Amino acid sequence: MELVDGEVKMEVPIGSDAVLVKNLYLSCDPYMRGRMREFLNSYIPPFVPGSVIEGYGVSRVVASNNPNFEVGDLVSGLTGWEEYCLIQKTESLKKIQVEDMPLSFHVGLLGMPGLTAYAGFYEVCSPHKGEYVFVSAASGAVGQLVGQLAKLHGCYVVGSAGTKEKVDLLKNKLGFDEAFNYKEESDLNVALKRYFPQGIDIYFDNVGGRMLDAALLNMRLHGRIAVCGVISQKGTFDVEGIKNIFALISKRVRMQGFLQSDYLHLFPQFLSFIIDHYKKGKIVYIEDMHEGLESAPAALVGLFSGKNVGKQVVCISPD
Amino acid sequence: MELVDGEVKMEVPIGSDAVLVKNLYLSCDPYMRGRMREFLNSYIPPFVPGSVIEGYGVSRVVASNNPNFEVGDLVSGLTGWEEYCLIQKTESLKKIQVEDMPLSFHVGLLGMPGLTAYAGFYEVCSPHKGEYVFVSAASGAVGQLVGQLAKLHGCYVVGSAGTKEKVDLLKNKLGFDEAFNYKEESDLNVALKRYFPQGIDIYFDNVGGRMLDAALLNMRLHGRIAVCGVISQKGTFDVEGIKNIFALISKRVRMQGFLQSDYLHLFPQFLSFIIDHYKKGKIVYIEDMHEGLESAPAALVGLFSGKNVGKQVVCISPD
Numbered sequence: 001m002e003l004v005d006g007e008v009k010m011e012v013p014i015g016s017d018a019v020l021v022k023n024l025y026l027s028c029d030p031y032m033r034g035r036m037r038e039f040l041n042s043y044i045p046p047f048v049p050g051s052v053i054e055g056y057g058v059s060r061v062v063a064s065n066n067p068n069f070e071v072g073d074l075v076s077g078l079t080g081w082e083e084y085c086l087i088q089k090t091e092s093l094k095k096i097q098v099e100d101m102p103l104s105f106h107v108g109l110l111g112m113p114g115l116t117a118y119a120g121f122y123e124v125c126s127p128h129k130g131e132y133v134f135v136s137a138a139s140g141a142v143g144q145l146v147g148q149l150a151k152l153h154g155c156y157v158v159g160s161a162g163t164k165e166k167v168d169l170l171k172n173k174l175g176f177d178e179a180f181n182y183k184e185e186s187d188l189n190v191a192l193k194r195y196f197p198q199g200i201d202i203y204f205d206n207v208g209g210r211m212l213d214a215a216l217l218n219m220r221l222h223g224r225i226a227v228c229g230v231i232s233q234k235g236t237f238d239v240e241g242i243k244n245i246f247a248l249i250s251k252r253v254r255m256q257g258f259l260q261s262d263y264l265h266l267f268p269q270f271l272s273f274i275i276d277h278y279k280k281g282k283i284v285y286i287e288d289m290h291e292g293l294e295s296a297p298a299a300l301v302g303l304f305s306g307k308n309v310g311k312q313v314v315c316i317s318p319d
Numbered sequence: 320m321e322l323v324d325g326e327v328k329m330e331v332p333i334g335s336d337a338v339l340v341k342n343l344y345l346s347c348d349p350y351m352r353g354r355m356r357e358f359l360n361s362y363i364p365p366f367v368p369g370s371v372i373e374g375y376g377v378s379r380v381v382a383s384n385n386p387n388f389e390v391g392d393l394v395s396g397l398t399g400w401e402e403y404c405l406i407q408k409t410e411s412l413k414k415i416q417v418e419d420m421p422l423s424f425h426v427g428l429l430g431m432p433g434l435t436a437y438a439g440f441y442e443v444c445s446p447h448k449g450e451y452v453f454v455s456a457a458s459g460a461v462g463q464l465v466g467q468l469a470k471l472h473g474c475y476v477v478g479s480a481g482t483k484e485k486v487d488l489l490k491n492k493l494g495f496d497e498a499f500n501y502k503e504e505s506d507l508n509v510a511l512k513r514y515f516p517q518g519i520d521i522y523f524d525n526v527g528g529r530m531l532d533a534a535l536l537n538m539r540l541h542g543r544i545a546v547c548g549v550i551s552q553k554g555t556f557d558v559e560g561i562k563n564i565f566a567l568i569s570k571r572v573r574m575q576g577f578l579q580s581d582y583l584h585l586f587p588q589f590l591s592f593i594i595d596h597y598k599k600g601k602i603v604y605i606e607d608m609h610e611g612l613e614s615a616p617a618a619l620v621g622l623f624s625g626k627n628v629g630k631q632v633v634c635i636s637p638d
Contacts, residue, residue: 227568239564240560241559243559245527245549247576248546249362249547249577249578250576251362254574256567256573257570257571257573258568259568262571
């Protein structure tokens, strides 16, 4: 990634539906790594080398001929990693009509990661009260909400994370029943047996690799695995193989990959549920906020070694 | 395995519900390999070294105090690999009340493998007319029926097998649209792309390993993988790792392990469906019949190198 400093004149071309925005918050998300390689089997095309990085953001409209957006509107959706952006493809843009919530939440708790957690937990995991739920990357943008939804649902919830600080957050701030630092465990299978002597009903998998393999050995009868992410795997092809597929048969486990984009019809109910619970203090959300566009590349790269504590956001301008 | 030759006197103990049977047909099934190792995570306990092998069979009752079984009844269920067997656990025994069908079919087309194919295809694969279906180990006890059910359902069906003879059977006798010999393919991903240029909606997986990994790369959006068996994997722990788990996310694929024993409530409808279609000539079933108890160990071992052509049965006595 390269930071380019300079001045350009931007304007909305006459007759165009494009929208010119000032970016306020940019989102760093693990799926963006997948756009940095040629991988034709993915669900989203690769970035074009030399072009501006694209990602979710919160922005304010500064010029528009588009009938759906007026100057001054706050919007969330796909924008460019720059201070001002001429957004040509406005399909993903949503006008922000929520008050009394931090603006940056629209790329986190109230945005793509939030809907991922909500749809993944309720629609993919088929949860039941009293079930045993394991969440990996549990303090991350998605995991922290999955754990809280599972607790609200009456489940027993254990999370894994990569530092003592994150483990403490999971137990003391996010309401997980238990949490552990996977980097301190020499045998993940043994660790999971310690936290789930009765086995795992639901594994919400954000990491793939060795943790998935260990979880497979600890699933209960008719368990479910929501395959949300593979952040432990640096590449797409040079990955650790999953060896315990046999457990899917012996325990009749369902393993389901999903994307939040298949559940956009749930967005209104998701938003009202989350806002209601947040305002009542029943849900919290931890952000890791960096300042300035120049901090964005390191913030994104930091996701892949777990430097972020909570949802990684970059503030370009607070207003 | 050891063949023991000798004479023993067998009788039903007074006051016992046990049933003394003469075994007619014994079934060789891949799951039996799993009972030959210490594997606490399985769904069925290991065999006890030094004891008689247990497996599905068709038998005739020769002595019984059990009110459910009379002398002369034909039964199918778990029996011992011996000429006569005193069956102590009679829960799995079913009286055979079907006429005009080969008796040996009760351990194949009309038994556990048949119900595995039926429940696996209709209940696990959620099939739709016109979908693209891939079946591995396609001429085996389960695969050959899955392919035929998929054809009856209006799907396009391709099977893989390990010899030219089996490939010919799939195309010319079992009604598959296409079939290929996986041993002749240097790159299974390339092979699947050739047979499924538009991708795979349903993969009925009997083999695991490299074929599963290749299939993952070729799944269509919202595809389904029924995980039925892992016969390509010699051991349970020393296995080839599955590297393409990411495809579950990008294609939103559901991968579901299952056992026919969860679908015993479907047995009556399964039986009447299969018998009806068989008698109308719409389903065929290929057996590989060996003769004599002494041929049973090699028949069982042969499954794991693909020596069998169709469902492997051992005839102990035709009546």
